[in-house]
Every structure is written in structure tokens, then in C-alpha cells.
Amino acid sequence: MKAKSLSVFFLLFCMVLITSCTSKAQEKPPDKSIFKDTMVEMTWEEVKKEAEKGSVVLFPIAVVEEHGPHMDLSPDIYETYHGCKLMKQSLEKKGISTVIAPPYYWGINQSTGQFPGSFTVKPETFKAVLSDSIECLKRWGFTKVFCSNLHGDPVHRATLDSAINEIRTNLGIDVYNVDALNVKVQNPPAFPSSWPGKYNPDYHAGADETSMMLSCYPDKVNTELAKKLKPQSAFEPLGYVGDPANFSKGKGGEILNVLSERGALAIEAFLKQQKK
Numbered sequence: 001m002k003a004k005s006l007s008v009f010f011l012l013f014c015m016v017l018i019t020s021c022t023s024k025a026q027e028k029p030p031d032k033s034i035f036k037d038t039m040v041e042m043t044w045e046e047v048k049k050e051a052e053k054g055s056v057v058l059f060p061i062a063v064v065e066e067h068g069p070h071m072d073l074s075p076d077i078y079e080t081y082h083g084c085k086l087m088k089q090s091l092e093k094k095g096i097s098t099v100i101a102p103p104y105y106w107g108i109n110q111s112t113g114q115f116p117g118s119f120t121v122k123p124e125t126f127k128a129v130l131s132d133s134i135e136c137l138k139r140w141g142f143t144k145v146f147c148s149n150l151h152g153d154p155v156h157r158a159t160l161d162s163a164i165n166e167i168r169t170n171l172g173i174d175v176y177n178v179d180a181l182n183v184k185v186q187n188p189p190a191f192p193s194s195w196p197g198k199y200n201p202d203y204h205a206g207a208d209e210t211s212m213m214l215s216c217y218p219d220k221v222n223t224e225l226a227k228k229l230k231p232q233s234a235f236e237p238l239g240y241v242g243d244p245a246n247f248s249k250g251k252g253g254e255i256l257n258v259l260s261e262r263g264a265l266a267i268e269a270f271l272k273q274q275k276k
């Protein structure tokens, strides 16, 4: 009897152990990967097929940069990546096959370079890595690359524009900045109206950017801290320009949707214009 109850106990113990192991294996970490749905998560054969069917490439370009005390260093790359995913969805609905390149985040941070965490590279490094990456895309058969960048640093933007022009000339590939496409878009969606008490200026980790980040990666914003921050019109002392406390999750989502749809419409119009 004693041996029997021991073996029943052992059996139960094993069952509990197996159940706990299986449930642990099924627990998935939250998916915040900037590689999801990009070329990085394809096999080489899938990449080859995308090139063969003439897919256009969206290239997310950003930086790793300080974003005040209420966010980490990631907003620019996460927002740009998220915007590219929305753009891809919209382009595919318009019948334009699209693939997203590995998000690029070794950009230039001159405006916030004094803060720890704002990684920056020299303009020539930026240009060289971008050029080499696009040369790879060309070698694999891709012919159209659209760079999408949400980072506002003036040196970063100017370097990106001159890099794109040089790469297009030197490599003979159609590479463009989505923001600089010279096309007319019919009835582009309008940006949401400003909301009450909106502080000006607001261009870095302020109300707009805090709202955008909150809309796509809510757990990456410390909202309790953001609510306590006072508006600030220069990067010093806390590393934001604007009014983080005045965030609006709904408006943030709207801004990202409008930006992406405008980008998709511009690419569609550009491709139509090229065919003429």
C-alpha cells in the first residue's frame, strides 16, 4: 500500500513537472523585433523570389538616440520600422509588391550628440554603409529602393539626401528618399489637427513623438514620468524639445498612419510616372 501511494505521488509529481515545462516552452516573449516582416526573417530563396518578381524595397533609416528621461534610445528606429510596415501594407493593397530591408540605425546625431546614448557616425561612414547595402540589393536583382527616414537631425538629413543622389549616379540604381519624391499626390490624407494646449516647438521626444511611440509600443514610454515633465524649447537640460506631458495616444497613431499613407501614395504615383 505504502509503495503504491509512493508511486502515485511520483506519477503526479512527473505530471506537474511536464505541465510546467510545456507551459514554459509555450510562453512567448513579447515580439518587439525590428526584423519581423523584413528581409532579415526570409530565407535567401525568398529574397531571390522577391527580386525576381520586381518587388520594391523600403529601406528604414534611423538612429539610436536619447529621447528624454521618459523614453529609451529606440523611438526613431521603432517608429521608422513601424511606418515602413504600414507603408508596405498599403502598397501591397495597391498591387505593389514590397519588401523591407534590414532597418538601418547607424545614423548621425549632431543635435543630441552631447547626451550619452546618442550614437553617431561620420557622414562618410553613413554614406559608405548605405552605399554598400544598396549595392548588395542591386546585385541580387532589386531595381527600386525607397529610403524612409523619420530622424530630424539636419546633418543626418542632408547626408542622407546627398548619399542617395551619389548612390543613384554611381551605382545606376533607382534609389530615392520617400520624402523627396517629386510627384503630385491626389487628395493625400490630412494630418490630425493640433490639440488644445499644444506647445511649440515640439520636434524631439515631445508631445508628437511621445504620442507616436505610445501608439505603437506603449510599454516603451514611461507615461507617469512624461506627465511630470515641463515643456522645454531646447535640447538641454533634459534631452527633449516640446511638451512630453501633453501626449495623446490616438493622435500619435493618426500621425504615423498619415505619414505612412502619404509615403505609399507618393511611391505609387512615382512608379506610375516612371512607366509613362
Ligand SMILES: [Zn+2]
Residues within 6 Å of the ligand: 067, 075, 076, 151, 204, 205, 209
Ligand atoms: Zn526621435
